[in-house]
Amino acid sequence: MAAVTPLLANYAHYTDEYQLLVCRIHRLFKAGGFQIPDIGLCFRIADYVIVVRGSTDPEAEKHHARLRRHGYAFLRELAVEQPRWSGTATEAWIARVAEEIEGFLRIHIEDIWMFAKYAKEAWERANNGKYPRSTERNAPLCKFIVAVLGEAGIDLSPATVSAVLQGKRRQHGK
Numbered sequence: 001m002a003a004v005t006p007l008l009a010n011y012a013h014y015t016d017e018y019q020l021l022v023c024r025i026h027r028l029f030k031a032g033g034f035q036i037p038d039i040g041l042c043f044r045i046a047d048y049v050i051v052v053r054g055s056t057d058p059e060a061e062k063h064h065a066r067l068r069r070h071g072y073a074f075l076r077e078l079a080v081e082q083p084r085w086s087g088t089a090t091e092a093w094i095a096r097v098a099e100e101i102e103g104f105l106r107i108h109i110e111d112i113w114m115f116a117k118y119a120k121e122a123w124e125r126a127n128n129g130k131y132p133r134s135t136e137r138n139a140p141l142c143k144f145i146v147a148v149l150g151e152a153g154i155d156l157s158p159a160t161v162s163a164v165l166q167g168k169r170r171q172h173g174k
Helices: 006-011 016-028 041-054 058-085 089-124 140-151 158-165
Strands: none
Touching: 016 041, 016 140, 041 089, 041 140, 058 089, 089 140, 089 158, 140 158
């Protein structure tokens, strides 16, 4: 086993790659006015990052990344066009297509909510029950989630993550 970072001395039995992931996640918690959680609280987030990464096939991941990117781009275009077709059969078709695309992309909505839950819990433990509550695109919570999703290979904009956190994008089952 390679050199262990001093921060993770008690976790030497984990692989180097996993330890590096935990350290990167730990650094993401830096937010003005809040204490950084103990590194031990980052393991659950790292585990979920690995679950979200899922596939070990790089070609399949590239394909899915393109599908996600184009799916979100198409949803943005549909949102622009929908008012133009208000009151017509085309409006209903646009709504159905958007719903189907969101269904395909919904797993990432669930991932956003799960990472938000874990981050809030870690910040709460480190800050006597306080955590960043703002869900705006430049807020610490949103920035943290965008960065953690990036670690999982998911490239979503802060605006998209903020929209999910604010409930503008539906959560699975609602």
